[in-house]
Amino acid sequence: QQQVKQSPQSLIVQKGGISIINCAYENTAFDYFPWYQQFPGKGPALLIAIRPDVSEKKEGRFTISFNKSAKQFSLHIMDSQPGDSATYFCAASIDGGTSYGKLTFGQGTILTVHP
Amino acid sequence: DGGITQSPKYLFRKEGQNVTLSCEQNLNHDAMYWYRQDPGQGLRLIYYSQIVNDFQKGDIAEGYSVSREKKESFPLTVTSAQKNPTAFYLCASSIVLAGRNNEQFFGPGTRLTVL
DSSP, X not given: OOOEEEEOSEEEEETTSOEEEEEEEOOTTOOBEEEEEEOTTSOOEEEEEEOTTOSEXXXXXXXXXXXXXXXXXXXXXXXXXGGGOEEEXXXXXXXXXXXXXXXXXXXXXEEXXXX | OOOEEEEOSEEEXXXXXXXXXXEEEOSOOSEEEEEEEOTTXXXXXXXXXXXXXXXXXXXXXXXXXXXXXXXXXXXXXEOTTOSXXXXXXXXXXXXXXXXXXXXXXEOOOEEEEEO
């Protein structure tokens, strides 16, 4: 059963624009939400992560917005650059117990930033 | 120069053959993971290990086997029982700290093709 749904599947943005990728989850026990960036032929790399005790986290041009009641979280890329063109994955997992470390990934979003 | 190495980068296998993918890390991480990546499906967890000589099945363990005899090594065997093994395989590792999720560092991946 797919527990993390990501949209859109692909996204095209002009240079300088805002890229927004959304994820929705079902399991209310999730309490760790990372975003990964993957370039073609490479492994994913952690971009930014949030825990549900805050509603927003910003690191440079990247911001996570988190809505616990709606069970949704999103990635905003401000001032998008051609170098941001990559596949982005959201993920979720449960801290503690025997489940920590088990990331459930969304399907991925292919972002293309045109110069 | 710390990191995760996976070998080989490309692997071709005939139907009915077992094949072993290598994953080595020199980050001194306790936890290691294997994921499978297929187009449009994100990453799916195959097996994970939080300590030497112990490992757990992920969401899609059928047709795969692993071992964890050394902290730095976590090889994955794709057996002939795996019905559709052609995919991009990613290994990851992380620290284990007080049962909380921590950043997973990914290797560069192995692309397996069954002929």
